[in-house]
Amino acid sequence: MSADSKEQKHIQTMRNMTKQFKNGVIVAVENSNHAVIAEKVGALGVEVVVNAENVKKTAAENQVVTTDPAIVRDVLDSIVLPVIARVRQGHFIEAEVMEASGANAIDEHEVQTSNKDVGIPMDKKSYKIPVFGGAANLKEALTAINQGASLIRTTYKEKYDVPHIEKTVQALNKILNDINDLVEGKVEIASLGADLEELAKDVVANKKLPVPLFAEGGIVLPSDAAMMMDLGADGVITSSLVFHVPNPDRRIWSIVKAVQNFNDPSKLIKYVEY
Numbered sequence: 001m002s003a004d005s006k007e008q009k010h011i012q013t014m015r016n017m018t019k020q021f022k023n024g025v026i027v028a029v030e031n032s033n034h035a036v037i038a039e040k041v042g043a044l045g046v047e048v049v050v051n052a053e054n055v056k057k058t059a060a061e062n063q064v065v066t067t068d069p070a071i072v073r074d075v076l077d078s079i080v081l082p083v084i085a086r087v088r089q090g091h092f093i094e095a096e097v098m099e100a101s102g103a104n105a106i107d108e109h110e111v112q113t114s115n116k117d118v119g120i121p122m123d124k125k126s127y128k129i130p131v132f133g134g135a136a137n138l139k140e141a142l143t144a145i146n147q148g149a150s151l152i153r154t155t156y157k158e159k160y161d162v163p164h165i166e167k168t169v170q171a172l173n174k175i176l177n178d179i180n181d182l183v184e185g186k187v188e189i190a191s192l193g194a195d196l197e198e199l200a201k202d203v204v205a206n207k208k209l210p211v212p213l214f215a216e217g218g219i220v221l222p223s224d225a226a227m228m229m230d231l232g233a234d235g236v237i238t239s240s241l242v243f244h245v246p247n248p249d250r251r252i253w254s255i256v257k258a259v260q261n262f263n264d265p266s267k268l269i270k271y272v273e274y
Contacts, residue, residue: 007125014130014150015211018105020082021045021151021235022212025225025256028086028240031071032078037243039079041253047084047107048072049240066094069101076102084132086111090120099127107132110155124148134216136171138178142196142203145211152209153216153237165224168217169231175213176232183207220245222258223272229262 024044029035035046048067072085084105085098095106108122108131124131125148133144134155141152154171181187182203189200202210215228216237225236236259242251254271261267 011125011148011150014148018130018132018151018212021214023229023259024235025252025259026084026214026235026237027242027252028238029075030240030243032074034240034243034248035075035079035081035083037249038252039081041249042256043081043252044235045082045084045104046075046079047086047237048075048103049086049111051240066091067098069097072098072101072103090122092122092126095122095127095131099129103129105130105132105150107153108134108149110134121147124150132214135175137174138182138203139192139196141175141209141213142192142199145199145209146196149211151212151214153214154233155217165218165221168215168219168228171217172213172215172228172231172233175209179203179208219255220251221272222251222254222268225255226258226262226268226272229259235259 021044026045026047027038027043028049029038029046030049030051038046048071050067066088067086072083076083082104084107085101085103086107086109087094087098089108089110095108098106106127106129108124121144122131124133130150131148132151132153133147133149135141135144135152136155144152154168154175182189182200189197189204192200199210212234214235214237215233219225219228219236219238220242228236238252238255242248242255245251257271258268261271
C-alpha cells in the first residue's frame with residue numbers, strides 16, 4: 001500500500017470514529033465526578049477541560065492554562081464513554097501526552113491559547129486518535145480538515161469559556177451559509193485555494209462537510225442546544241459551566257433530551273422547563 005493510500009485510510013478511520021458523536025451531546029467536564037454525571041444522563045462523550053473559573057483568573061493574569069493529564073486519566077478510569085482531552089492550539093507535545101495518557105480523542109482548542117500567542121495548528125494526521133478543530137467559516141473548516149481534523153466545532157476565539165451563545169450561532173450560521181453559497185455556485189471553488197479544491201468539491205457533491213459539525217461555545221441551556229440542532233449542527237459540546245448551576249444532573253439530562261427531540265416542540269417543552 002502506498003504512503004498516500006495509508007494516509008487516506010487513516011483519515012477515513014479517524015472520521016469513522018467521530019461519527020459516534022453525531023446527533024448527541026459531548027459534555028465539557030472538569031473532573032471525574034462531572035464525567036460520571038454526564039455518562040449517567042446520556043452524553044455520548046466527555047471533554048476534559050480546565051476549570052472555568054481558573055481559566056478566567058489565569059487569563060486575567062496573563063498566565064498559561066492547560067488540561068492536567070492526571071485528570072484525564074482519572075476520568076478514563078471512572079467512565080466507559082469516549083474521553084476527549086482539550087489541548088492548546090499548536091501544542092503537539094500536549095497532544096502527544098494526552099494520547100499517551102489514553103485519551104480517545106484530542107480537541108486542539110483556541111480557548112486555552114492566549115490571543116497574542118495563537119499557535120500554528122498541529123499536523124492532526126500524525127495521531128492515532130481523532131483530533132477536533134475549530135472554525136468560524138467554511139474556509140477555516142476546510143483548512144482544519146485538510147490538516148487532519150476529524151470533527152469541526154464552532155469557534156469564536158474568546159480567551160475563556162463564557163456563555164456567548166450569540167457568537168456560536170453566528171459561527172454556525174456562517175459555516176452553513178458558506179456551504180450553501182458554494183453548493184449554489186455563488187462562490188467559486190477556486191476562491192478557497194488550490195489546497196482545498198478536492199475538499200470543496202466533496203462539499204458541493206454532498207452538500208455538507210465530510211466530517212461532523214458541532215456547535216460549541218456557551219451552551220448551557222436545553223433551548224440553546226435544540227436551536228443549534230435545528231440550525232443544522234450534527235451535535236453540541238456543552239460548556240463546563242453546566243456544572244456550576246443548581247441541579248446539574250437535571251440540566252445536562254435536559255440538554256441531552258433537547259438535542260434528541262429538537263424538532264418536536266410537543267416533547268421539547270418538557271425539557272426546557274427549569
